[in-house]
Amino acid sequence: MHADVHTATPAAKLPGERTYTIARMPTQDASADHAQLETALRDELTKKGFADTEDQPAHYLLSVAYATRPAQIGVDVNDCMASDCGRQNGAPFSLFGGRVYRHSLTLRFFERASGREVYKVSAASDDRDADPLHAMPALIKSVLARFPFDAPANWRVKLRMDDARGVPDVVSVTPLQR
Template identity: 30%
Template sequence: MKIDRWTRRATLLLATLTVLLSGCTSYVTSQVTAFSDWSGNDATRTYAFTRAGDQQNNLELTTYERLVGNELATHAFRQVDKSQARYLVGLSYGIRSDMVTVAQPVYYNPWPAPYWGRPFDPWGPWGAFPTAYVNQSYPIFTHLLGVRITERASGKEVYNVTARNSDEESSLVRAMPYLARSALADFPLGNGVVHTVKLPVDKNGGASNEVATTGPAPAAAPASAPGAKVVQ
């Protein structure tokens, strides 16, 4: 049976998309900044979370502490009663929204229907020539997590790390697993280290168990988001 040109092109397009999508993995990229005076060892990594007085019954904070606690456990930290802990761990977190404006091209097709698919029109019904640009505005959200570790006996700060990422996700809860993993991915980092952590997303939309990919932050890494709603 002879397949017409349109059918053949559609078949090839679908096959190509199938191959591309089957090997496609999404990632969440976070920027991590650390300040460190860490000298602890595995035998002394006992800790307790510390909170401000008005946060004692904060369920949101409890959820985030659980995520951070899971990551601390991978680095031989053990949660104990506050009176027995060598370290106190405090969290800060927040989210801010901004609008980003992007110029989008408007395409012109010089070969209107019914000539789509002809040999002289390889671009199909979408056209090939941008004749103008239209500004489109999109919301973007910056998520933030800070983890501060102090010695309980002396009050000395020994580790302070911040992770942040930005995307179209408006929920801090959904971003927090990536922030927690990113913040503690290479514990302990050196003092003043800034790098990026790239985490794959699993098929259910959560953080994958695959090993995080880390690297130096870009030279023009974004600064701390001013005006973010931060909870200490």
């Protein structure tokens, strides 16, 4: 399995104290999925030397966004001729059954004092499981595989599932040529 990682603001390092507080949207507070995602993310950030200071001022505000959607979206047109109605692109069937889903995770670090975004990283992967929680461990490992990612902006992170621990391990991190 793999994930493609993109850094909008590549950085050799993040300046300042390695403390953070997660900034949430009201919809994230109400989501059980988000609570599980945050727990896994906090565990990985701790391994990278970050401390969550939820009840105290932190150096960084961390914005977390994630999504799962069908990997291919089609548009139907009402006023079409019979020969060109329906799905226009992609295969008319799924090989091996099931729809393909694109999972994405974006982390944005803002300096609390200035509000300036200092680092943004996103990871995306495709699979046939619509459950966002299934993809999150691999996406979290991917966005933090080389933290922070520096130039170039695009990377491929290959992972392998450690069945004994039930978590993915990073196998390789290589730059992508686009």
